[in-house]
Amino acid sequence: SQQGEEDPQALSIQEGENATMNCSYKTSINNLQWYRQNSGRGLVHLILIRSNEREKHSGRLRVTLDTSKKSSSLLITASRAADTASYFCATFNTNAGKSTFGDGTTLTVKP
Amino acid sequence: DGGITQSPKYLFRKEGQNVTLSCEQNLNHDAMYWYRQDPGQGLRLIYYSQIVNDFQKGDIAEGYSVSREKKESFPLTVTSAQKNPTAFYLCASSITYDTDTQYFGPGTRLTVL
Numbered sequence: 047s048q049q050g051e052e053d054p055q056a057l058s059i060q061e062g063e064n065a066t067m068n069c070s071y072k073t074s075i076n077n078l079q080w081y082r083q084n085s086g087r088g089l090v091h092l093i094l095i096r097s098n099e100r101e102k103h104s105g106r107l108r109v110t111l112d113t114s115k116k117s118s119s120l121l122i123t124a125s126r127a128a129d130t131a132s133y134f135c136a137t138f139n140t141n142a143g144k145s146t147f148g149d150g151t152t153l154t155v156k157p
Numbered sequence: 158d159g160g161i162t163q164s165p166k167y168l169f170r171k172e173g174q175n176v177t178l179s180c181e182q183n184l185n186h187d188a189m190y191w192y193r194q195d196p197g198q199g200l201r202l203i204y205y206s207q208i209v210n211d212f213q214k215g216d217i218a219e220g221y222s223v224s225r226e227k228k229e230s231f232p233l234t235v236t237s238a239q240k241n242p243t244a245f246y247l248c249a250s251s252i253t254y255d256t257d258t259q260y261f262g263p264g265t266r267l268t269v270l
Contacts, residue, residue: 079258088163088247088261089200134199136259143207143254144190144215149199 051148052135058154065122067151069135070115076140078111080120083132083150092120092133127157160184163248163262170235170242170269178233178265180248188254189231193217194245194264203246206231207254235267243269 053068069078077096081089095102095111095118102109108121122129132152136145161182170176182189187208192200202215206225220239225231231250235242245266249259 081261086245086264086266088263089249089259091258091260094258140255144202144205145259146202147192147200149197152197 052133052151054151055149056152056154058156059125061125061127061155061157063125063155065125065129065153065155067120067133067153069118069120069148071118071135071137071146072116073137073139075113075137077138078109078118079136079138079145080107080109080118081134081136081147083134085131089134122153125153125155127155129153129155161248161250161260161262163246163265165265166263168265168267170267172269173237175234175236176267178235178246178248178267180231180233180262182229182231182250182260182262184250184252184260185228186250186252186260187228188251188256189225190249190251190259191215191221191223191231191233192247192249194247200247203233205254242267 051070079094080092083089093104093109095109106123111118132150134150136147138145164179190205191203201217203221204223206212209228212225222234247264248262251259
């Protein structure tokens with residue numbers, strides 16, 4: 047299976063609830079990033095967490111990284127209908143010189 | 158999407174034809190990338206360029222070709238050798254090849270008729 051696998055594949059919640067998505071990876075990384083993609087559009091960078099960091103916040107986003115378990119989670123608090131999108135994690139390894147993307151989690155926030 | 162553009166937004170091709178997708182960036186980034194995205198799936202790397210006049214194959218390069226004659230431009234040609242070219246194509250750039258954050262264009266949806 048590929049590097050950077052998101053879980054769950056799809057998530058549906060009500061507006062105001064929190065949404066949690068997980069990402070697992072297999073090889074060592076320098077950092078891990080989360081991107082957002084609205085339907086039919088390009089990806090937008092949300093947040094980056096480095097391998098020596100455990101938690102990072104940006105507005106309503108909270109990202110954690112556990113390098114011992116090779117996993118990361120993205121928490122979106124107080125979700126809004128506008129948060130409806132697909133969310134991808136991407137792992138970056140300097141030696142490889144490129145990022146590897148997972149298959150994404152499709153989040154639907156119902157108003 | 159700011160700073161990196163792709164054209165056209167939609168492209169239709171007959172089987173057996175080559176077609177070229179445009180990607181331009183005005184961010185002064187050294188590195189550029191082409192990804193393919195199939196419905197409900199993630200991004201797969203086709204080709205990437207760390208610097209002008211240089212490029213490397215990604216994970217699914219067969220049936221595709223690229224050039225990087227100018228820093229701001231990285232066109233992708235989908236050749237007739239690509240067996241299943243219908244997909245959403247995304248171009249991205251980053252400051253340098255070892256800079257992690259990528260900036261994406263809006264994408265081109267290619268449909269083979």
